[in-house]
Amino acid sequence: MSTDPRYRSLPAISSLLDAIAEPAILMNRDYEICAANEAYRRTFATDQAILNRHCYEVSHGYRVPCDQAGETCPLRQCLDSGQRQRILHIHNTAKGREHVDVELSPIRDDDGEIQFFVEIMHPVNHGERQFEKQMIGFSPAYTHMLELLSRAAPSDISVLLLGESGSGKELAAQYLHSHSHRAANPFVTVECSGLTESLFESELFGHEKGAFTGATHRKPGLVEAARGGTLFLDEVGDIPLPMQVKLLRLIETGSYRPVGSITQKQADFRLICATHRDLPQMVQDGSFRRDLYYRISPFPVALPSLNERQADIVPLATHMLEQLSRKRPMQLSDAACDWLIQRRFPGNIRELRNLIERSILLCDGNVIEPAHLGPDGFADPDLMPDVLPAGDIVALNDLEATYLSRIVSRYQGDNSTLAAQLGVSERTLYRKLKALRDGQ
Incomplete structure (x- = not known):
């Protein structure tokens, strides 16, 4: 262990983590995990070691801190304010992506300087109730x-x-x-x-x-x-x-x-x-x-409208399809996912559910296509969102998703040519298209 005076109380602080029922870790100012309790290890089960890795790497899979990846970083906020912080984050857990209520508290040295942070994660449970x-x-x-x-x-x-x-x-x-x-x-x-x-x-x-x-x-x-x-x-x-x-x-x-x-x-x-x-x-x-x-x-x-939650449309549709067609496993084709992403939903989630119910009745196979979702198999241009609505501020990720979905729906060539025109590698384009379909 380091002889740095800042680390003298580390063993005592670390032992307290096991008294916490929820996943908890001790971090330093450099985002490095110094200690973790058993609940944290179970939640973020991985083949790699947890200690000395960065918190954003373990929980998000990022290579940079959350605030540099377009999210709010509780550690950065804690340093700036000197106060306890609480924020809802999306973590990659052993069960998949989950919402986690993150609570971060600073630990100061004898001179009053913040040296460590205790981060406690309260999972926001989903799927336990109908x-x-x-x-x-x-x-x-x-x-x-x-x-x-x-x-x-x-x-x-x-x-x-x-x-x-x-x-x-x-x-x-x-x-x-x-x-x-x-x-x-x-x-x-x-x-x-x-x-x-x-x-x-x-x-x-x-x-x-x-x-x-x-x-x-x-x-x-x-x-x-x-x-x-x-x-x-x-x-x-x-x-x-x-x-x-x-x-x-x-x-x-x-x-x-x-x-x-x-x-x-x-x-x-x-x-x-x-x-x-x-x-x-x-x-x-x-x-x-x-x-x-x-x-x-x-x-x-x-409550946001479904049109403000474009990244959630395909995951919602996929879940509805699983719930409504239990006896006949079905899935949405890539074209159907693109069709849904382009569509406007004035009726919100209720309208999306109606479309999925209709598609199940019209589809004789196991794959939902655009023709099963809409009368003509394509989105009404009047219902398609503008790439950049006038006067609105759109998150960059949502803007890219909207633009990419519209380009793909109209492009007739192969992915290699499209990737070259977009100025990215074909592998990057494939990853972005997969994330678009998965709602990530």
Whole structure:
């Protein structure tokens, strides 16, 4: 071991790592792994030694630190701020690519200088629950959304999910519930769209026997059904204005009164709301209460549309194909993958699922082709995204993926000639095309 004074306490610090259940490592300022616990070794099982290698090499397969590879580096942020850092990263584990909640803490010497870092990795579990099997993605937009959800989930803060129809708002709400301390209790959904004022009140608060014509027995409301768990108000922007004040009172006081009752009841739930509407504009128009808006939106999370998650389209489609065609194993051809990547999806994930279901019915073999996905076997030019939308800032990786997918769809020559025209080797082009199809 080095005689450098900085390393005198290294054995004691290293021994503490084994007391940590999650994967954990000790690093120096040069990104080198000085110690690792058993959980880390299992997670990043490899034929190579772990000690003295760079963290970014083991977890990402990079040759340079994360911040030089287009990602946020917690070690660099920790050095710059001097404070503990937490960020969601995508790591290459023994199980494949996984989202990992990384927590990095600095260790200082006697002079107060940062010399080491303890990095603890909290895996963001996927695939253990039915709904999570549909939450798939590694694009920057998806990862940012997942990081926000992971931060909010353990608390009881009210979350407002914002996104287009079909973008997966209910799946996000279920993720929040399942990763909270209320996970063992009910998750109750209230479909606010289309409910009249009287029906909404009865559904939410319940009613007593004889409260109105047809009320032949007492009916518990959804607030009561959600006791101890999560109440999810889907399309909260559609709640009738007269009912908004009653919902506000429920949130502020934590109590409610069933229709036809004179007795107040106490509520106990975590509130999650979702909408595709522009609530701030509705507040300006007077169709949504300002005070209610601020009550339901202390932690807003924007869900990206599928068009903002281009790198996730093929992995999502492949997963849907596996789920919907279990008895007849099928796969997407390269041409079908290219067709999907070029297409615009105004209906988001729901529209993609419809296309996959349709293709299964139209395909008599085991390989889905463009003709099975669309009526004419090609993407409508009006639905194809511009390579660089006017006024938008596009991630360079996404821009390259979009450009490459469009070039390949129109190019009639061989890969060798195309690679020469693009100024890259044929091997590099092959690697980029494979990454495009795999969503990486």
